[in-house]
Amino acid sequence: MRKFISKIVVILLVVIAVLFSKNIIRYYFPLKYSNYVVKYSQEYNLDPHFVMAVIKTESNFNPNVRSSKNAVGLMQITPDTAGWAAREMNIGNFNYGMLNDPKFNIMMGCWYLNNLNREFNGNKKLVLAAYNGGRGNVQKWLKDSQHSTDGKNLYYIPFKETDKYIKRVEVNYKVYKYLYLKIDTGTFSQ
Known part of the structure; x- marks a missing residue:
C-alpha cells in the first residue's frame, strides 16, 4: 500500500509541475488581443495560433513599437505596405x-498574411519569408537555383534576419499550439 501511495504522490507531483510550468509559459506567450486575432483570422482564413506567433515575434504584443524600418504596431506593418494594402482593401x-490601433493593425496584418498565403499557395515558410523580407525577394529567390531547386520551396534564405525570423515564428507557433490547443466560441481554450 505504501508503494501505491508513493506512486500516486509522484504522479500528482508530475501533473502539478506540468500544469504549473504551462502557466509560467503562458505568462510569456499571452493571448493579448485574442478577440481581434480570432475575428480576423477567421475572416482571412488563417490559423489564429499562426497570427499570435507572428505578433509575438514582430512586436511581443507592444502596440506602440516602431522598427528601424519604420514598421508600426503589433504586426509591424511598414508605411509602404500599409498604403498598398489600404488601396487593395478599398x-x-x-x-x-x-x-497604431491594435484592431486595425491586426486586421490589415491578417489581410496581408492571407494575400501572401494565396500568392505562395499556403507555403508558410514562403509567406513568412515574404512578410519579413519582401515578396519580390522571395519571388527572386525561388527563381534562383542557389536558393531553390524546384521554384516552389526555399532551401537557402540569403537574408540571415529573415531566416532567423522564420525560425522564431515557427517556434512561437508550436508553443501557441501546445499551450492553447483549440478555439472555442471566439476565444482560445486552455
Whole structure:
C-alpha cells in the first residue's frame, strides 16, 4: 500500500509541475488581443495560433513599437505596405496613424498574411519569408537555383534576419499550439 501511495504522490507531483510550468509559459506567450486575432483570422482564413506567433515575434504584443524600418504596431506593418494594402482593401479614409490601433493593425496584418498565403499557395515558410523580407525577394529567390531547386520551396534564405525570423515564428507557433490547443466560441481554450 505504501508503494501505491508513493506512486500516486509522484504522479500528482508530475501533473502539478506540468500544469504549473504551462502557466509560467503562458505568462510569456499571452493571448493579448485574442478577440481581434480570432475575428480576423477567421475572416482571412488563417490559423489564429499562426497570427499570435507572428505578433509575438514582430512586436511581443507592444502596440506602440516602431522598427528601424519604420514598421508600426503589433504586426509591424511598414508605411509602404500599409498604403498598398489600404488601396487593395478599398479603405478610402486610410491614414498611417491607423496602424497604431491594435484592431486595425491586426486586421490589415491578417489581410496581408492571407494575400501572401494565396500568392505562395499556403507555403508558410514562403509567406513568412515574404512578410519579413519582401515578396519580390522571395519571388527572386525561388527563381534562383542557389536558393531553390524546384521554384516552389526555399532551401537557402540569403537574408540571415529573415531566416532567423522564420525560425522564431515557427517556434512561437508550436508553443501557441501546445499551450492553447483549440478555439472555442471566439476565444482560445486552455
